[in-house]
Amino acid sequence: MSARPELRAPPEIFYDEGEARKYTSSSRIIEIQAKLSDRALELLALPDDGIPRLLLDIGCGSGLSGETLSESGHHWIGLDISQAMLNVAVEREVEGDLLLGDMGQGLALRPGVIDGAISISAVQWLCNADKSSHNPRLRLKAFFGSLYRCLSRDAKAVLQVYPENLDQRQLILTSAMRAGFAGGVVVDYPHSSKSRKEYLVLTCGPPSLSASSVPNGIGEDGGSSDEDVSDDEETQVISAGDRQRPRKRQKLNWKVRGREWILNKKEQMRRKGNVVPADTKYTGRKRKARF
Amino acid sequence: MKLLTHNMLSSNIKGVTAGYPLLIEPQIITTTEVPINPNFLRHIFPKLDYSALVAAAKTLGFSDLPETAGVSDLEDEGFLKRFNHALLELKLEAGALVCPESGRRFMVSKGIPNMLLHEDEV
Numbered sequence: 081m082s083a084r085p086e087l088r089a090p091p092e093i094f095y096d097e098g099e100a101r102k103y104t105s106s107s108r109i110i111e112i113q114a115k116l117s118d119r120a121l122e123l124l125a126l127p128d129d130g131i132p133r134l135l136l137d138i139g140c141g142s143g144l145s146g147e148t149l150s151e152s153g154h155h156w157i158g159l160d161i162s163q164a165m166l167n168v169a170v171e172r173e174v175e176g177d178l179l180l181g182d183m184g185q186g187l188a189l190r191p192g193v194i195d196g197a198i199s200i201s202a203v204q205w206l207c208n209a210d211k212s213s214h215n216p217r218l219r220l221k222a223f224f225g226s227l228y229r230c231l232s233r234d235a236k237a238v239l240q241v242y243p244e245n246l247d248q249r250q251l252i253l254t255s256a257m258r259a260g261f262a263g264g265v266v267v268d269y270p271h272s273s274k275s276r277k278e279y280l281v282l283t284c285g286p287p288s289l290s291a292s293s294v295p296n297g298i299g300e301d302g303g304s305s306d307e308d309v310s311d312d313e314e315t316q317v318i319s320a321g322d323r324q325r326p327r328k329r330q331k332l333n334w335k336v337r338g339r340e341w342i343l344n345k346k347e348q349m350r351r352k353g354n355v356v357p358a359d360t361k362y363t364g365r366k367r368k369a370r371f
Numbered sequence: 372m373k374l375l376t377h378n379m380l381s382s383n384i385k386g387v388t389a390g391y392p393l394l395i396e397p398q399i400i401t402t403t404e405v406p407i408n409p410n411f412l413r414h415i416f417p418k419l420d421y422s423a424l425v426a427a428a429k430t431l432g433f434s435d436l437p438e439t440a441g442v443s444d445l446e447d448e449g450f451l452k453r454f455n456h457a458l459l460e461l462k463l464e465a466g467a468l469v470c471p472e473s474g475r476r477f478m479v480s481k482g483i484p485n486m487l488l489h490e491d492e493v
Contacts (some may be wrong), residue, residue: 132411157376170481177376181486185493188383189488193418213490
């Protein structure tokens with residue numbers, strides 16, 4: 081099996097005319113892309129009110145994923161770095177508007193205008209430095225920062241990614257969190273190396289504490305599980321960061337604290353007739369924390 | 372490229388603060404027919420910069436849009452028709468988009484604007 085596409089050439093060179101032709105002729109590729117796009121749109125969970133939305137397709141390539149959006153009645157803007165792939169999209173007369181651009185340079189869109197974003201198999205390209213001027217961290221920062229800005233409140237972004245390893249996965253996730261996104265990773269078919277697919281589901285509003293904001297992944301039996309993640313690990317939902325760290329619970333109750341309170345209590349007990357040690361300078365003294 | 376997209380595009384060259392709206396230098400303009408969807412038009416109207424849309428439509432040769440419009444206009448069928456035409460039916464096939472602050476030109480060919488920045492602009 082040859083090396084990952086990301087390690088063979090930069091995307092604008094890898095996706096040349098020959099590669100782009102596959103996206104018109106290979107039914108297998110078309111089928112896979114359609115399935116991924118359907119799932120991403122499903123995870124986007126747009127309101128079912130019949131109002132078309134303005135969506136973003138990041139790394140739209142030949143427009144296959146965009147067609148899924150058009151079929152659901154939405155308008156979309158697609159961004160891709162490969163002219164060859166965009167030419168295929170023009171040939172296929174896709175309904176969305178296409179932009180030739182590099183997502184690592186930032187999305188050149190006004191704040192708060194996009195109702196949702198999807199990306200199929202594209203964002204992991206940012207993790208590789210294809211030019212000496214590239215710094216993956218800065219490119220991820222530019223991408224996620226501009227994505228966060230251009231999305232409207234309550235909008236979501238669903239990014240299907242192929243991270244090479246755990247480090248890349250972490251890198252992508254932390255870059256997203258730093259930009260202000262909340263959300264998690266949905267993994268479909270986690271145990272099948274062939275079918276396994278990861279979707280980063282990011283939300284723009286304040287982080288919701290309930291896990292229901294991030295849907296469950298699909299297990300091997302093809303059905304989705306509604307129960308909590310069990311040890312069986314059919315589905316995996318990894319929730320990433322509330323930006324607030326969990327606060328340490330302080331078991332201090334201010335009403336029952338302090339030397340005065342102790343002295344009062346001892347007096348009460350003495351009146352009752354209990355045997356109570358004498359009050360000395362040691363009563364209610366501050367102890368060392370480890371005590 | 373439809374004017375819907377143009378209305379959302381901004382120049383993100385390093386150091387540029389007033390990069391919106393991009394000025395249009397049209398060379399080839401086409402028109403398609405798009406059925407009117409009042410739901411979408413009403414949904415997208417508050418997100419648009421309406422004056423930028425009017426100015427852009429004028430450079431593409433369409434001056435029938437009123438200079439200002441409010442939410443009440445969205446109930447008027449005549450306005451919806453012209454609004455739909457300007458937003459979704461007019462297309463820039465070839466030409467250039469110009470950053471209003473730096474003058475940098477982004478070429479448009481086959482309806483696709485080239486928004487790739489040079490290394491010193493990032």
